[in-house]
Amino acid sequence: MLEFMGDIFKVYPHNPPHYFVPNAMYMFTGAILHNQYLLSENRRKEFFLHTLLERTELIGWGLQAWAILNNHYHFVAQAPENATTLEKLIRQLHSITAIQINRWDNIPRRQVWFNYWDSCLTYERSYLARLHYVLMNPVKHGLVNDVITYPFCSYKWFIEQGDKTLREQVFAQPIDHVKIFDVFHLILWISPASWRKYGSKLPDSILNSSPRLHYLADFFFKIVRFGFQFFQLIQHLLPRRLVS
Ligand code: NI
Numbered sequence: 001m002l003e004f005m006g007d008i009f010k011v012y013p014h015n016p017p018h019y020f021v022p023n024a025m026y027m028f029t030g031a032i033l034h035n036q037y038l039l040s041e042n043r044r045k046e047f048f049l050h051t052l053l054e055r056t057e058l059i060g061w062g063l064q065a066w067a068i069l070n071n072h073y074h075f076v077a078q079a080p081e082n083a084t085t086l087e088k089l090i091r092q093l094h095s096i097t098a099i100q101i102n103r104w105d106n107i108p109r110r111q112v113w114f115n116y117w118d119s120c121l122t123y124e125r126s127y128l129a130r131l132h133y134v135l136m137n138p139v140k141h142g143l144v145n146d147v148i149t150y151p152f153c154s155y156k157w158f159i160e161q162g163d164k165t166l167r168e169q170v171f172a173q174p175i176d177h178v179k180i181f182d183v184f185h186l187i188l189w190i191s192p193a194s195w196r197k198y199g200s201k202l203p204d205s206i207l208n209s210s211p212r213l214h215y216l217a218d219f220f221f222k223i224v225r226f227g228f229q230f231f232q233l234i235q236h237l238l239p240r241r242l243v244s
Pocket residue numbers: 069072074137141182183
């Protein structure tokens with residue numbers, strides 16, 4: 001562990017880097033293993049949301065926005081004084097929901113969650129854009145046309161309870177170019193199950209073509225995957241260097 005400029009920076013051998021900045025805004029994305037739709041039932045999304053509200057409250061994280069989708073979630077929250085509780089928060093959120101999901105499916109001890117990604121939002125504009133992004137996520141993933149009708153996203157709450165100035169600032173932020181590490185962009189490349197799922201959607205002519213094409217495609221995906229990982233690392237490192 002390395003302490004630097006009052007923030008704590010931790011690197012895990014098999015996880016994305018984590019930064020702990022007191023009182024900073026963080027965006028979280030968590031994904032179900034192999035892209036499975038384990039959260040598609042309403043009662044599951046409800047249970048996840050309930051757990052999220054309860055745990056953030058208990059551990060002292062200020063929840064700002066959330067969206068719970070069929071196989072992943074996003075939320076934005078403000079860190080307490082001790083931001084290292086981030087891991088505890090996610091660990092509890094994942095273990096409580098995994099146990100309940102496994103109970104419903106009657107598959108004890110199955111791994112439910114694949115991983116999570118957090119990023120510390122150092123700039124106001126990146127915070128606003130990510131809030132906007134999370135609020136619109138159910139539409140992005142095609143779950144609803146009008147996000148106000150989606151009960152597992154904070155959009156309605158934000159419209160009704162949110163501060164008017166903040167609301168205007170958030171919706172003024174373009175999100176088309178927000179470089180959010182939405183989980184599918186990565187999972188597609190890293191999970192063999194997703195690859196099979198994705199691969200099976202390719203036209204048969206491609207799937208039945210020469211092994212050389214398969215090899216080339218595989219090579220291409222590896223490059224893309226490496227690019228994403230590299231991009232994510234840079235994204236994490238850059239703001240730190242600019243913090244004064
Ligand atoms: Ni999403």
